Amino acid sequence: MSKHQRLRAALDSRELFTAMAAHNPLSAVLAEEAGFHGIWGSGFELSASYAVPDANILSSGTHLDMMRAIASVTSIPLIADIDTGFGNAVNVSYVVPLYEAAGASAVVMEDKTFPKDTSLRADGRQELVRLEEFQGKIAAAVQAKSDKDFVVIARTESLIAGLGQEEAITRALAYEAAGADAILIHSKQPTPDEILQFVKAWSGTVPLVLVPTAYPQLTEKDIEALGKVGIVIYGNHAIRAAVGAMRTTFAQIIKDRGIQHVDPDLPSVKEIIMLQGDERMRDIERRYLR
Incomplete structure (x- = not known):
């Protein structure tokens, strides 16, 4: 099956599909290596990697180029986070084919105003269209x-904006009626109670998508037991892991005035070269460099 078909089949079967965030091709390769079913092309992670806020500061072209690069080195479906669609319905009509051509198997679009503010920021500006x-x-x-198996996911920020369960359900059902293949429901509460209430009340026919960043105690086993969730996205763990590891390593080098204590704990240069696809390049050399 194609990448699109694999994601579509997972949604149709309600078999839980796990997606790990990535902010560059290397992090996506590591996510696939670890065993995740798909990649979350995170706008938050990409913005963080550029050291700018997740508030539509980066251009759509920057995000699109990164999605193309990620799709080119991975064999699992890529779910592209396109924020608010970079404008109105006219912009969306032009943007979606570009992401499909770049190799994404799905887009997720949220119902906030443009420019957006990141969902989990304390006292953020959360305004819905x-x-x-x-x-x-x-x-x-x-x-x-153009591909019938390409997936369009609607993300409602009603709970993030503090508008309550009724508004969240109303919007989610309306988005399903508009043609969404799945509904992403988001919450920044430190427990899953708000999300569980929404899932229990959900009467739509399309599967739900959860991003348990704020409520990590909700495990995949718990999510599978709900019976209505098709995708779980780990939305920012790649960039957080990278930042934590780099901070620790950099601080140790400064402290020691050298790399004598950090080097044994780091992946070898040989391993990094392997992750760069060196074996494929050597194979090409053997075949064609004469």
């Missing part, structure tokens, strides 16, 4: 795709 306007953006995305 009109329900009807976002329905139009979802419909435009569905119409713009």
